[in-house]
Amino acid sequence: MASSNTPAVAVKIEFGGGLELLFSNQRTHKVSLPATVPKDNTTALPGPENDSPTKPADVTYLIHYLRDHLLKERAELFVENGTVRPGILVLINDTDWELEGEGDYVVKDGDEIVFISTLHGG
Numbered sequence: 001m002a003s004s005n006t007p008a009v010a011v012k013i014e015f016g017g018g019l020e021l022l023f024s025n026q027r028t029h030k031v032s033l034p035a036t037v038p039k040d041n042t043t044a045l046p047g048p049e050n051d052s053p054t055k056p057a058d059v060t061y062l063i064h065y066l067r068d069h070l071l072k073e074r075a076e077l078f079v080e081n082g083t084v085r086p087g088i089l090v091l092i093n094d095t096d097w098e099l100e101g102e103g104d105y106v107v108k109d110g111d112e113i114v115f116i117s118t119l120h121g122g
Contacts, residue, residue: 007035009057009109013066017117019088022078023070033057033065033107041082043068059092060103062113078115087119 013029020027037043039053041064055061060083067079077085083103084090090097091114092105107113 008032009035009107009111011062011107011110012112013062013070014112014114015116016114017089017119019078019115019117022073023066024072029070031062031065031070033062037061056106058103058107059090059097059105059113062107063103077117084115087117089116089118090114091116 010030010032013031015023015027015029023029035057036054037057039055041061042052043061043065063079063084064082067075071078078088079085090102092100093112094114097103097105
């Protein structure tokens with residue numbers, strides 16, 4: 001979560017297609033992210049003397065944040081090679097994330113981001 005003295009971005013996250021089972025069986029989450037994050041997507045709270053390069057919070061950082069702070073089990077079913085694994089649709093405000101720049105999309109206050117798994121056993 002963003003600290004009280006750092007500008008924050010509030011986003012609504014939804015999971016579907018079974019992904020909610022990996023996130024405490026909770027379909028909807030409200031998340032507050034720092035507006036500026038480390039370029040390496042480290043999600044640990046920075047120390048007071050942290051001079052590492054930063055960037056605006058983007059969907060790639062959000063994916064790392066979800067993995068590190070909300071995911072309860074089996075990270076390999078959500079993340080692969082630093083992004084969502086193939087077979088997971090990502091919608092940003094009801095638009096396919098491929099049209100929004102995928103992981104480079106800068107998260108804005110009030111955004112709704114949906115992750116839907118299209119992978120099902122059979």
